[in-house]
Amino acid sequence: MSTEKLFASVADYAETYANSLDARRVSPSATTAELRETLHRALPQGPTPAKDVVASLIRECEPGLLHSAGPRFFGWVIGGAVPASQAADWLATIWDQNAGGFACSPAVGVLEEVCGAWLKELLALPQTASFALVTGCQMAHVTALAAARFRLFDRLGWDVGTQGLVGAPCLRVLSGEHHHETFARALRLLGLGTDIVERLPVDSDSKLDPEALRVALESEPELGPRTIVCLQAGTLNTGTFDDFDVLCELAHKHGAWVHVDGAFGLWARVSSTLSPQLVGIENADSWATDGHKWLNVPYDSGYAFVADAEAHRCSMAMEASYIIDGGGREANEFNPEWSKRARALPTYAAIRALGRQGIAEMVERCTRLAQKLTKGIGSLPGAELLHEPTLNQGLVRFVAEDGDHDARTDAVSEALREDGRAWFGNTTWRGMRVMRISVCSWQTEERHIDESVAAVSQILEGFTSQ
Ligand SMILES: Cc1ncc(COP(=O)(O)O)c(C=O)c1O
Incomplete structure (x- = not known):
């Protein structure tokens, strides 16, 4: 099987994908049912050209990707990957x-x-x-x-x-x-x-x-x-x-x-x-x-x-x-x-691309940005700051007039994931549903924090005006 242009086509795609992360919605765009519909096919009985295999993987999988490698993913402690390492x-x-x-x-x-x-x-x-x-x-x-x-x-x-x-x-x-x-x-x-x-x-x-x-x-x-x-x-x-x-x-x-x-x-x-x-x-x-x-x-x-x-x-x-x-x-x-x-x-x-200073700078920047993000969200009307980060983890929750803060907190995070401008996950902490904010990507900058706080603010307004 020839590799002619195969690797080059993946390299081209890699460049385009990596450069698209800044502007992309973080959440997948396809439903699980849609992905199954496309990806479940009968066991191939014969060969398929390698280029076609890879092209269809890109086409069919991309809608189902969670773009956690990008700068506005704050769900789990997942982090991106620095280009030299990739x-x-x-x-x-x-x-x-x-x-x-x-x-x-x-x-x-x-x-x-x-x-x-x-x-x-x-x-x-x-x-x-x-x-x-x-x-x-x-x-x-x-x-x-x-x-x-x-x-x-x-x-x-x-x-x-x-x-x-x-x-x-x-x-x-x-x-x-x-x-x-x-x-x-x-x-x-x-x-x-x-x-x-x-x-x-x-x-x-x-x-x-x-x-x-x-x-x-x-x-x-x-x-x-x-x-x-x-x-x-x-x-x-x-x-x-x-x-x-x-x-x-x-x-x-x-x-x-x-x-x-x-x-x-x-x-x-x-x-x-x-x-x-x-x-x-x-x-x-x-x-x-x-x-x-x-x-x-x-x-x-x-x-x-x-x-x-x-x-x-x-x-x-x-x-x-x-x-x-x-x-x-x-x-x-x-x-x-x-x-x-x-x-x-x-x-x-x-390690070689970042050096000790680059790693220290990344860790400190993530910590600083986690503080900014947590405080930014925590100070919005309808939000409550629960843990101000001393590292890259912060906790907030969202309060509801009917007293069901757990339901409100889950609903806000879900709405944000649906919106896709930033991605957050929730957990249970001291018996409360809370939004757990993690910052650990080399790509996250101040402007991503501002954009994400603005997205949360807009989603929250939708809840409070209901
Ligand atoms: C504190 C802690 N320990 C262990 C793990 C497990 O790490 P891994 O998923 O790399 O196995 C995690 C993952 O989030 C973690 O946060």
Whole structure:
């Protein structure tokens, strides 16, 4: 099958699409029924020219895309992707390297070593920590917690790799009420289950209460060395940070393993103005974060770091007689996958294109714009500001004369999504329906915030004049 003009046609389209994001409606224009009608076709029995396949994909899928890569998407912590990183991601596809083993791609193997070192330096984590480039923060949790599980059982004389979990001694998991569901799912995938989690209270800023942790640890001191404590760098709704300095010291005094969920918040480490909120985070035992959120790398990019590199390797490494020693770091000794995409390429490109200053500037700009957007919406008639961002997350809600603020808040967000000028999502926070505002795209500028506040204002006027 010839590739003549095929790649050029995609490159042309990519340019047009990327340049259209600023002016586009954010929401999809087609309904699910319409998409099914177009995309569900009988299984092809014969070939179709590659150019036609790609042209019809573009034509038929574009109406069903959520244009979250653009500058007026504030729904989830999704972020866009910086162009250098997108282009490098194409190289990962074109070169089609298997980054699982060093011998499969010495260049990607070395690039992965570089990414690990750069990421640890940027995030100010211990340089001796091991790392893995995984699919996202979900698998970063699984990877880091597999290392924790190995070490904690090892202390009890139990090799979980060979003996499994049947008949194993029990472990203990402590976390704040605010942990992300991917942490719980990691525990499920690792066979520890979610019932194991003892949820501790958080304060009015969603920070884990040190006194509650102290009481929990002191209540069963013999369990300390078999305990995982999960802390949060950037809570889901408010982007606040646990007090790592105090909590790590407390947990370590009892021999516990501290794991940090820093899916987006860990990136605040790069900013000199925001990083004081994360003091002491380097004292944890494992960290999970994403490239595809705040580093603005395309999807399929998460990072796990483990201070106890031996535990990390012991929990993941495997052997096969056909492996060739490539003479470098073997990614599959640290990854839960065997074959894998050359994820180092887009990460390397994003870090190199932005540099430390560019990343810090992006993180600070998003934080500043999240403040402006949240305050702008929160000060509109009929709106109530609930959480003014200290990072890139803000909360507002909309109040109704009949007292059903939850229904009003859901209706306003839905109307905005329908309108399409900006995209917001809602969540439940302290028993209330609230609009959760996230800013994490390299493309978002002041004018997008002004346009989005104007769109919300207009939608709200429609509600209040009814
Ligand atoms: C705090 C937090 N942890 C973990 C995750 C999971 O990240 P991923 O979707 O990359 O697996 C998210 C995703 O939004 C998150 O916000």
